[in-house]
Amino acid sequence: MTVHELLSAPSARWIDVVDPTLEELEKLTQDFGLHPMAVEDVTEKGQRPKLELYTNHAFLVAYSAGLSEVDVFIGPDWVVTVRERNDEGGAWEPKAARSRCNRVGDDARSVGVIVHAILDEIVDEYFVALDVSEDQIEEIEEAVFGEELHERDIQQRLFDVRRTLVSFRRRVMPLRDVLAGLLRGEVEFIDAPSLVLMQDVYDHLLRAVDTIDSHRELMGNAVDAHLAIISNRMNDVMKRMTSWGALLLGATLIAGIYGMNFQHMPELGWKYGYPFALGLMLTLTVVGYSYFRRRDWL
DSSP, rough: OOOOHHTSSSOOOOEEEEEEHHHHHHHHHHTTTHHHHHHHHHHOOOOOOOEEEESSSEEEEOOOOTEEEEEEEOOOOOEEEOOOTTTSSSSOOOOOHHHHHSSTTTTTTOOHHHHHHHHHHHHHHHHHHHHHHHHHHHHHHHHHSSSSSOOOHHHHHHHHHHHHHHHHHHTTTTTTHHHHHTTTTTTTTTTTHHHHHHHHHHHHHHHHHHHHHHHHHHHHHHHHHHHHHHHHHHHHHHHHHHHHHHHHHHHHHHHHHTTTTOSSGGGGGGGTHHHHHHHHHHOOOOHHHHHHTTOOOO
């Protein structure tokens, strides 16, 4: 189907492209009259989620749960989506959104229906990603409070999850302003019934943002707990080292005193001086060991 046939169709049409070349973007610009500034934003990856209004169309940027950019051009009776790949080479999959649009009759399939299907599927996928993040946090918490503490592994996992949440929030949070702009009717091509549906998407997005903030707080608590446990275990090691040092101190002190090279030391000529010194060392060691054992330092 040619672009002319698409534009002359009785219902709104959705054109989707993945990682288009400059020639393909130029063709879309000519066919749909896309604004050069919006097209420039498409070529420059990493755009912040936003909504921009132009003379004959609107342009919005959103991100999928996999942090792949989705650029959406909204015209009077057409929608053009440009899907870009993330760092892992994955792109947002529009199959579910397209299936929803196909279930709507041609007479009822408006621009608002298409835009709602796209944004609703994108936002709903956030919760799947957040469920994965929650499972990772629970695994980290179990590892932190487990018997064996692999510090380097846990620290790396904490850093990875925390970095993912920060990146995720940076891409999700601004979408709230985009949906707020749509709900205010800033895009004239979206009909009133579709705006009612957008309120549900907006509510889901707010829940997703709250969940992200909750996960970030849990991560902060996990980091604090991890550091506290490391500190406590270090204190236990220091107490044990101190206790053993104190036990050896008594015997060392006695050996040092009687090891001094003086002539007039009464015990040196005493018959029982040697067993007395050994007995005193043993007594101090046993008493000290019992004391530290009762205090759970050994």
